[in-house]
Amino acid sequence: MSVALLFVTHKNIAGSLIEVASSIVNNAPENFACIEVPMDTPTDAMETTINDQLKQLDRGEGMLILTDMYGSTPSNIANKFLQQKDTHLISGLNLPMLVRIMNYRDLPLTELSEKTLSGGKQSITLHTK
Numbered sequence: 293m294s295v296a297l298l299f300v301t302h303k304n305i306a307g308s309l310i311e312v313a314s315s316i317v318n319n320a321p322e323n324f325a326c327i328e329v330p331m332d333t334p335t336d337a338m339e340t341t342i343n344d345q346l347k348q349l350d351r352g353e354g355m356l357i358l359t360d361m362y363g364s365t366p367s368n369i370a371n372k373f374l375q376q377k378d379t380h381l382i383s384g385l386n387l388p389m390l391v392r393i394m395n396y397r398d399l400p401l402t403e404l405s406e407k408t409l410s411g412g413k414q415s416i417t418l419h420t421k
Contacts, residue, residue, distance in 0.1 A: 295401050296349035297324035297393065300342060300370045301360040301385060304328060313390035321394055323349055329366045338369050346373060354378035354401030356393075356408070358385045380405045388415035 299306035306326040314320045325345045329338055346355055355378065359367040362383035374381055378401055382389070392411030396404055 294323050294351070294397050295353045295399075295404050296346070296351060296355040297321055298342070298345060298349060298355065298357045298370075299324065299326045299359075299385065300357060300366040301326070301328055302364065302366060303330050305360050306358075306385070309385065309387055309390055313387060313394055316387075316391055317394040319394055321390075322397060323351065325349060327366075329369070335365065335369055338366075339372060342369060342373060346376065346379075354380070356401060356405055357381045358389070358408070359383045360385045382408055382412075384412060386412050386415065388412055 299310070306328055310321065310326065327338070327341055327345060349355065355376065357370045357373060357379065359370050359381065361367060367383045370381055373379055380401060382405060389408050389412040392407050393404065396407045399407060
């Protein structure tokens with residue numbers, strides 16, 4: 293069993309990142325889904341889609357929702373699901389986060405969330421001359 297993963301991003305982001313991360317790790321994540329939010333979609337419709345998807349993914353191991361940008365429409369919609377039991381939300385999705393998730397899929401929710409967050413933060417660097 294594994295933590296449910298739900299990626300809620302702007303259009304064309306989650307699917308592309310998952311494709312690349314799967315190639316790097318040579319493995320696709322289990323128990324996950326992507327919802328890519330078109331710019332003109334009513335938020336009520338997206339909330340229903342997210343709720344339905346979370347119900348399908350939930351195996352009692354917790355749920356980790358990842359969004360591409362804090363404060364964006366996908367993030368704001370996903371934030372409404374934090375009241376559900378054992379649900380974490382991380383915004384700022386990037387490729388190193390996904391690689392971490394794929395490498396640590398067997399961890400419990402809190403540990404997986406921490407590994408994901410640290411992978412994302414550690415990969416952001418400034419290079420100067």
